[in-house]
Amino acid sequence: MDLRDTAEQAAFRERLRTWLAANVPTEPEPETMPARFHYVVAWQKRLYSGGWVALSWPKEYGGQGLGPVEESILNQELGRAGAPAAASFTFLGRAFLTYGTPEQKSRYLPGFLSAEEIWCQGFSEPEAGSDLASLRTTAIQDGDEFVINGQKLWTSRGSFAQFCLVLARTGTAESRHRGITAFIVPTDSPGVVRQPLIMANGDEEFAEVFFDNVRIPASNMLGELNGGWKVTQATLAYERGAADLGYLAKYERMLAQLSGIAKERGLAEDPSTAEAVGQVYTHLEVLRLHSMRRLSDRAQGRAVGAETSIDKLMMTQTEQLLLRTALDVLGPEAVLGRGGWFKKYLYSRAASIYGGTSQIQRNIISGRLLGLAE
Amino acid sequence: MDFSLADEQELLASSARSLAADMFGESVARQALGDDYSKADEGWSQLQAAGLTSLLIAEDHGGGGGTLLDACVVTTELYSALAPVPYLTSAVAAPLLLRGVRADRAAPLLTALAEGATYGLVVDKALSWPPAGPEVVCLDWRPGREGLLLDAERAELIPFESRTGIDPLHPVGVATVEGRAARAEADLLAQSQRALAAVRVAAAAALTGCLAGAAQLAWDYIATRQQYGKPIASFQAVRHMAADLLVDLETCRSVSLGAAWQVDNEPIEDAVRVATVAKAWCGQAAVRAIETAIQLLGGIGVTWESTAHLYLRTAHQLASAFGDTRTLLRQVGGQFVAARGGRGDGSA
Numbered sequence: 001m002d003l004r005d006t007a008e009q010a011a012f013r014e015r016l017r018t019w020l021a022a023n024v025p026t027e028p029e030p031e032t033m034p035a036r037f038h039y040v041v042a043w044q045k046r047l048y049s050g051g052w053v054a055l056s057w058p059k060e061y062g063g064q065g066l067g068p069v070e071e072s073i074l075n076q077e078l079g080r081a082g083a084p085a086a087a088s089f090t091f092l093g094r095a096f097l098t099y100g101t102p103e104q105k106s107r108y109l110p111g112f113l114s115a116e117e118i119w120c121q122g123f124s125e126p127e128a129g130s131d132l133a134s135l136r137t138t139a140i141q142d143g144d145e146f147v148i149n150g151q152k153l154w155t156s157r158g159s160f161a162q163f164c165l166v167l168a169r170t171g172t173a174e175s176r177h178r179g180i181t182a183f184i185v186p187t188d189s190p191g192v193v194r195q196p197l198i199m200a201n202g203d204e205e206f207a208e209v210f211f212d213n214v215r216i217p218a219s220n221m222l223g224e225l226n227g228g229w230k231v232t233q234a235t236l237a238y239e240r241g242a243a244d245l246g247y248l249a250k251y252e253r254m255l256a257q258l259s260g261i262a263k264e265r266g267l268a269e270d271p272s273t274a275e276a277v278g279q280v281y282t283h284l285e286v287l288r289l290h291s292m293r294r295l296s297d298r299a300q301g302r303a304v305g306a307e308t309s310i311d312k313l314m315m316t317q318t319e320q321l322l323l324r325t326a327l328d329v330l331g332p333e334a335v336l337g338r339g340g341w342f343k344k345y346l347y348s349r350a351a352s353i354y355g356g357t358s359q360i361q362r363n364i365i366s367g368r369l370l371g372l373a374e
Numbered sequence: 375m376d377f378s379l380a381d382e383q384e385l386l387a388s389s390a391r392s393l394a395a396d397m398f399g400e401s402v403a404r405q406a407l408g409d410d411y412s413k414a415d416e417g418w419s420q421l422q423a424a425g426l427t428s429l430l431i432a433e434d435h436g437g438g439g440g441t442l443l444d445a446c447v448v449t450t451e452l453y454s455a456l457a458p459v460p461y462l463t464s465a466v467a468a469p470l471l472l473r474g475v476r477a478d479r480a481a482p483l484l485t486a487l488a489e490g491a492t493y494g495l496v497v498d499k500a501l502s503w504p505p506a507g508p509e510v511v512c513l514d515w516r517p518g519r520e521g522l523l524l525d526a527e528r529a530e531l532i533p534f535e536s537r538t539g540i541d542p543l544h545p546v547g548v549a550t551v552e553g554r555a556a557r558a559e560a561d562l563l564a565q566s567q568r569a570l571a572a573v574r575v576a577a578a579a580a581l582t583g584c585l586a587g588a589a590q591l592a593w594d595y596i597a598t599r600q601q602y603g604k605p606i607a608s609f610q611a612v613r614h615m616a617a618d619l620l621v622d623l624e625t626c627r628s629v630s631l632g633a634a635w636q637v638d639n640e641p642i643e644d645a646v647r648v649a650t651v652a653k654a655w656c657g658q659a660a661v662r663a664i665e666t667a668i669q670l671l672g673g674i675g676v677t678w679e680s681t682a683h684l685y686l687r688t689a690h691q692l693a694s695a696f697g698d699t700r701t702l703l704r705q706v707g708g709q710f711v712a713a714r715g716g717r718g719d720g721s722a
Contacts, residue, residue: 001635069375259715278707285651289632296377365617372607
């Protein structure tokens with residue numbers, strides 16, 4: 001064990017810091033959509049042009065050929081510099097890396113990484129949330145085309161994306177996870193209709209996406225026919241991992257801000273405030289060391305799997321504790337909307353829902369990690 | 375950045391695990407409850423012979439010259455096996471605290487420890503045990519064992535009297551020592567501050583062991599216990615509680631192992647901070663998880679016959695020793711607010 005940067009990692013961190021100092025946007029992140037979306041996309045493009053996107057991906061697909069440790073250094077430094085999170089959900093790209101044909105990789109990955117083309121993930125449906133394998137959107141082959149009909153829900157950035165990775169039923173209605181296929185669907189295809197879904201905090205975070213006889217070429221299939229479940233698993237395992245996400249430094253900055261408010265109030269010496277801040281800080285440090293352990297496993301080539309459900313539960317717990325503590329410390333000021341804390345708090349309630357609810361994570365842990373038979 | 379255990383450490387863990395399984399476990403713990411320590415002492419001799427009790431003693435004094443991480447790996451295994459031995463005190467705390475004691479006084483004690491001697495550890499306010507009157511407390515003390523009292527000038531062995539505590543596997547003694555109870559943490563030398571941080575991390579590793587042992591009891595039980603014609607592990611309410619045990623266990627492992635490395639390798643402020651965090655997390659997670667394990671064990675879990683209460687007793691004693699959870703949270707939170715609290719608008 002040696003938790004320090006190697007000489008190469010330290011040099012990488014130094015180069016990154018220098019670049020960030022010159023490139024982090026000085027104007028604040030807009031509060032509302034779609035301005036915030038455009039701001040984040042512009043930042044992604046700048047990161048890409050600097051060579052800081054998809055660090056651990058192979059060079060031939062636009063990555064930098066580095067390791068997961070460099071990815072985590074990027075996340076740490078983005079957070080430390082107060083930079084916005086990257087726009088592209090790289091975990092969706094993992095599905096392409098693993099299951100895409102050479103033609104699909106060269107066609108879609110560059111635009112994906114450079115944020116010239118924005119993607120969304122058409123997985124959940126009104127009747128298929130946690131029970132994703134029960135999804136009802138259908139894709140029926142017609143010559144060398146597929147015809148897609150159905151509805152997707154909770155599609156993040158669905159209103160803005162140019163492409164959607166759609167899971168559709170290609171088997172019988174009873175085939176569950178064995179009869180699902182993943183398709184690449186341009187969102188400007190005739191028959192695609194999108195409606196924004198407003199979050200409890202007022203943000204236009206999600207969309208409903210409707211498919212009415214949408215025709216796409218069979219070559220838009222990602223992975224094998226009826227092999228969509230594997231594609232999904234690859235995506236979700238990465239989505240759930242703490243290591244891929246740059247949240248830690250962001251959380252720590254929020255806790256520092258909150259501590260500033262406490263100081264302003266003369267609560268610096270107040271034991272109950274110290275205890276509450278200490279509890280959040282303890283969670284952050286545990287998450288930091290836990291993420292380092294996971295990253296180290298990954299850097300040594302261990303595959304990402306069900307253990308990410310543990311990481312996601314810990315992250316969720318941490319984020320929700322942080323924002324709840326913020327409201328406790330702010331008290332009545334939160335009611336007046338100071339600093340947007342209440343909005344962030346409302347958003348934190350989604351952490352235990354998206355990427356698989358906490359209940360589903362516990363199902364995965366008890367079944368796949370503890371091996372308890374149902 | 376590398377979080378993995380070295381091959382030798384993996385080997386250390388597996389030999390500690392198999393030694394603990396052979397020499398300790400429920401029957402030896404039960405004998406200790408009846409004040410029969412013959413098997414426990416035999417186990418200690420085996421640990422000593424394997425070099426596991428002297429990992430933190432320098433080679434000059436007959437020890438293994440190992441790291442805190444080595445010792446933590448062993449600590450977790452021993453506490454998971456309910457070993458009624460003074461590992462945390464005689465194999466971890468004493469050697470580390472003796473590094474801050476005058477060499478001529480420390481040397482004979484280190485040599486004795488390397489040869490397998492066991493001592494109780496006198497804890498006072500400086501070791502985060504708040505004084506309750508003039509008496510000081512000695513951890514891991516039992517009749518026939520002496521208590522080791524340490525500060526920069528002194529390394530003395532003194533007699534103690536038995537005091538009924540909550541943890542029969544790690545009993546305590548009390549004695550009156552003039553002027554000692556009020557010694558504060560601030561009186562510790564820098565060397566001893568790092569030692570205290572290390573002891574906190576080792577306590578976190580011990581708590582991780584208690585959690586691991588109790589969780590395994592619960593996981594085994596729910597997989598076999600049948601109600602309504604099937605194992606209770608098939609019910610989601612039960613499965614979800616079982617899953618929570620693993621979240622607590624894995625995060626405890628991460629923070630205790632990572633903190634062990636940091637305390638050995640980083641500046642004193644960082645060592646103290648991360649040790650505080652590790653102890654605070656493992657203290658609360660172990661108590662919470664063992665309570666959950668007892669819930670999963672149902673009626674049997676609240677009987678004397680189950681070993682669950684032994685894990686819970688040890689966890690509570692550890693959670694209170696060397697800084698209780700609440701005090702540690704306040705310390706680390708207070709320091710964060712003082713050092714990092716920017717202005718309320720988010721600017722530094």
